[in-house]
Amino acid sequence: xxxxxxxxxxxxxxxxxxxxMMIVISxxxxxxxxxxxxxxxxxxxxxxxxxxxxxxxxxxxxxLKDSVGESDVSMFRDRLRAMPQVKKLEYVSREEGWKQFQTxxxxxxxxxxxxxxxxxxxxxxxxxxxxxFVSFAKYLSSIEEYVEDVTYGDIxxxxxxxxxxxxxxxxxxxxxxxxMATLMIVMNTIRLTVIARQAEIEIMQLVGATNPxxxxxFLIEGFLIGVIGSLLSxxxxxxxxxYLAIEFxxxxxxxxxxxxxxxxxxxxxxxxxxxxxxxxxGAFIAVSRTLKTKY
Amino acid sequence: MIRIKKLVKKYPNGFxxxxxxxxxxxxxxxxxxxxxxxxxxxxxLDVIFRSELPTSGDIYIDNFSLNHLKPAxxxxxxxxxxxxxxxxxxxxxRTVYDNVAFALRVMHYPRSxxxxxxxxxxxxxxxxxxxxxxxxxxxxxxxQRICIARAIVNNPPILLADEPTGSLDPExxxxxxxxxxxxxxxxxxxxxxxxxxxxxxxxxKRVVVLESGKIVRDKHFGTYDG
Numbered sequence: 001x002x003x004x005x006x007x008x009x010x011x012x013x014x015x016x017x018x019x020x021m022m023i024v025i026s027x028x029x030x031x032x033x034x035x036x037x038x039x040x041x042x043x044x045x046x047x048x049x050x051x052x053x054x055x056x057x058x059x060x061x062x063x064l065k066d067s068v069g070e071s072d073v074s075m076f077r078d079r080l081r082a083m084p085q086v087k088k089l090e091y092v093s094r095e096e097g098w099k100q101f102q103t104x105x106x107x108x109x110x111x112x113x114x115x116x117x118x119x120x121x122x123x124x125x126x127x128x129x130x131x132x133f134v135s136f137a138k139y140l141s142s143i144e145e146y147v148e149d150v151t152y153g154d155i156x157x158x159x160x161x162x163x164x165x166x167x168x169x170x171x172x173x174x175x176x177x178x179x180m181a182t183l184m185i186v187m188n189t190i191r192l193t194v195i196a197r198q199a200e201i202e203i204m205q206l207v208g209a210t211n212p213x214x215x216x217x218f219l220i221e222g223f224l225i226g227v228i229g230s231l232l233s234x235x236x237x238x239x240x241x242x243y244l245a246i247e248f249x250x251x252x253x254x255x256x257x258x259x260x261x262x263x264x265x266x267x268x269x270x271x272x273x274x275x276x277x278x279x280x281x282g283a284f285i286a287v288s289r290t291l292k293t294k295y
Numbered sequence: 296m297i298r299i300k301k302l303v304k305k306y307p308n309g310f311x312x313x314x315x316x317x318x319x320x321x322x323x324x325x326x327x328x329x330x331x332x333x334x335x336x337x338x339x340l341d342v343i344f345r346s347e348l349p350t351s352g353d354i355y356i357d358n359f360s361l362n363h364l365k366p367a368x369x370x371x372x373x374x375x376x377x378x379x380x381x382x383x384x385x386x387x388x389r390t391v392y393d394n395v396a397f398a399l400r401v402m403h404y405p406r407s408x409x410x411x412x413x414x415x416x417x418x419x420x421x422x423x424x425x426x427x428x429x430x431x432x433x434x435x436x437x438x439q440r441i442c443i444a445r446a447i448v449n450n451p452p453i454l455l456a457d458e459p460t461g462s463l464d465p466e467x468x469x470x471x472x473x474x475x476x477x478x479x480x481x482x483x484x485x486x487x488x489x490x491x492x493x494x495x496x497x498x499x500k501r502v503v504v505l506e507s508g509k510i511v512r513d514k515h516f517g518t519y520d521g
Contacts, residue, residue, distance in 0.1 A: 007400055018388045203384045206346065207445065208374040209401040210367075 004216075012220035019193050023225065026189045030229025030275060031236075033182040038237045038271045040178055042258075044171035045267055049258045051164035058160065060125040060137045063149045073121060076146045080123065085136045088126040094119045120148055131165070134158055179274065187282035190222055194286045201290050211291050218287045219280055226279020230272040238268065296322040296484050297343065297453065302352035304338050304508075312338040314508035316352070320486065322452070325479045327495050328488040329519055330505035336488035339505070340455045343486070344378050345369050356453070374402060377446030377483075379456035383438045385430045385445075391417070392426045395444045402449060416448045420474060436467035440474070447478055454478060456487040460494065472498055492519040 016023045062080075064073065073091070080089055092100070097119040125140070127133050133152070141150035194201070204214045241264075245257050258264065297320040304313040312335045320326060328336040341347040343354060345361065354361040356375070364372055385394050392413055399409045417423050420440040430438055439459060446454060456475060460468035472487075472494050479485045489495060495502060495518065502517030503510060512521075 003406055004400075004403060014388075200386055203386055204397070204401070205370070206344075206373065206378060206384060207398045207401060208370045209397075210370045213370075213401055 004213075008216040008220055011217035012224065015197070015217055016221055016224065019196065022193045022196060023221075026186075026193060026225050027229050027232070029189045030186050030225055030279060031232040033185050033278075034230050034233035034271055034275050035236060037175075037178050037182050037274060038233055038267070040174055041267055041270060042237070042241055044167070044175060045263065046258050047167045048164075048171060049263075050256065051160065051167050053256050054160045054164075058126075058130065058133055058152070060127070060133070060140060060150060060152045062123040062125055062140055062147055063151075064121045064123070064146055065148045066120055068121070068146050072146065077123070080125065085127050085129065085132055086125060087128045088124075090124040092122045092124060094121050097122060130161060133161060179278075182274070183278050183282060186226075186278045187285050190225065190279070190282045191286035191289070193221070194218060194283075194290055198290055201287070205291075214291065215284070215287050218283045222279040222281075222283025222286075223276060224279070225283075226276040227272075229279065230275025233275070234268045234271055237271070296320050296324070296357065297486075298355040299339075299343075300353050300355070302339075302342065302354065303350045304335070304342055304347065305350045311508050313342070313349070316508075316510060318503065318510065318513075320484060322484055323479070323482045325476070325485045325500040326487070327500055327502045327517075328486060328505060329490070329495060329502060330511075332490075333507075334505040335508040336505055337457050338508075340378075340457050340486065340488055343453075344376055344455055345372060370401070374398075374449060375451050375453065377443075377451045377454040379439070379442050379446050379454070379459045381458035381461040383430075383435075383442040385438060385441055387431065388429065390427050390429055391422060391433070391441050394430055394441055395448050398445045398448050412448050413444075416444045419447075419477075420444045434467075435463050436471065439463060439467075439471055443471070443474060443478075447483070450483075452484060454483050454485045456485070456489075458488055458490065460489065460491050465493070468494060469497075495519040 064076070068076070077089065077091060080086055094117055098117045101119065127136055137150055137152040141147055201214055245259065248255075249257060297318070299316055299318040299320075302313050302316040303311075305311050312333075314335075316335075316339065328339060330336055338347060342349050345364065361372075386397060389397075395413045395416060396409050399412060404412070413426075414423070417426060420443055422437060422440050422444065425433060425437065430441060433441070443459075454475070459475070460471055463471060468491060472491075475485055475487060476498060499516045499518070501515045502512070502519070504512040514521075
């Protein structure tokens with residue numbers, strides 16, 4: 001067994017050396033394909049992040065009827081808190097609300113125009129699942145015994161939700177399509193290196209080598225092509241992204257980009273994983289086609 | 296050893312390469328398959344080696360019917376048969392040693408045994424000095440010797456040779472045939488398809504003559520023409 005593994009490894013490395021230019025082309029193809037794949041992945045991650053960020057700013061404001069007394073307020077608070085959709089809940093008394101309002105719009109000199117506080121008591125409600133945001137807001141407005149009015153930036157919220165959904169699904173579809181395109185490219189490139197060695201494969205079959213035995217070195221080659229190609233593309237992508245992100249932020253500071261090293265690490269792992277997967281699977285499919293025989 | 300019964304091979308284009316062949320080959324026999332080009336000599340070897348499937352009929356090796364051979368078993372079956380090709384079919388870019396050793400590696404031999412067997416067989420074919428040469432550096436006769444060494448390195452009971460001297464000069468051809476004779480003397484059954492009249496006439500063995508896919512003559516100690 002160990003014998004075989006050593007043999008397969010040396011076969012793979014020697015095979016790559018013998019293929020020379022073909023391997024260089026394969027690696028370059030994998031690198032470029034993964035680069036495109038990686039750029040789309042980063043763009044997709046950022047758009048999702050942006051949509052997420054905007055969605056997290058969404059809040060439902062529930063204004064209470066003036067007739068609702070303090071004990072009722074705490075009862076309603078408990079009721080809200082028990083709802084599974086509620087992520088965060090904040091009570092804003094009418095005094096507090098007034099203060100906030102005045103600090104938000106200091107130039108209006110409201111104190112002179114309106115002497116009495118016109119605001120009712122209210123709750124700021126943040127929801128767990130953004131996709132239920134609108135329906136939940138509507139539901140809250142139906143609790144008439146407590147609720148005077150509910151605001152949630154109706155149209156804005158719906159738009160953001162649509163954008164969010166659109167980004168997520170189009171991202172999935174795009175990444176899926178790109179994975180397939182990359183697989184095709186990688187497979188066909190590796191297939192060229194296999195075709196170049198078709199005679200060799202036939203000889204191996206004639207000498208009594210089983211298909212797995214013939215396939216093994218090619219799989220290792222595909223794996224190595226994937227590893228080298230993906231490391232190269234990550235090596236290009238990482239500094240490029242850092243640079244572009246900083247430049248972008250200088251120009252458009254209010255749009256948040258993904259800096260979180262954990263998320264970025266996931267992206268780079270995904271690219272590396274995709275490269276290794278595509279290289280190995282590409283080699284497998286390419287060799288299997290050649291191994292089909294007539295007997 | 297080999298029993299061939301009512302063997303027919305018809306190619307998709309309608310060409311009838313083997314027409315109802317019956318042949319019995321005993322253990323340790325040496326047979327020349329002769330006849331004009333297209334007579335079916337190579338096809339017969341290919342069907343025995345299972346690089347072609349017969350259209351009908353059957354081949355028995357030691358009473359095992361090849362009709363029962365599954366595709367996945369073919370590599371294991373071939374390890375019992377050494378095959379020598381006119382164009383040698385050596386793995387390019389590899390040394391003499393690696394080419395011969397490959398036949399044992401596919402059988403998962405440990406390294407030390409591979410080394411021992413390869414050294415012995417290269418000695419037998421007279422290539423001990425060239426172990427580490429890349430095959431492309433060697434002459435036709437030497438490459439044919441590598442091919443022979445690879446075919447017999449695991450001591451298969453049957454050796455098939457398809458025009459082994461087809462691209463060699465008379466002297467080298469003679470040496471190669473001497474080598475096959477020597478291998479035959481170790482009780483290996485040998486079938487040689489050849490055009491080489493002088494060799495068939497000089498090294499007298501059983502001669503099977505094929506014409507248009509049929510056996511027209513089968514004679515012990517025969518000659519090329521009769």
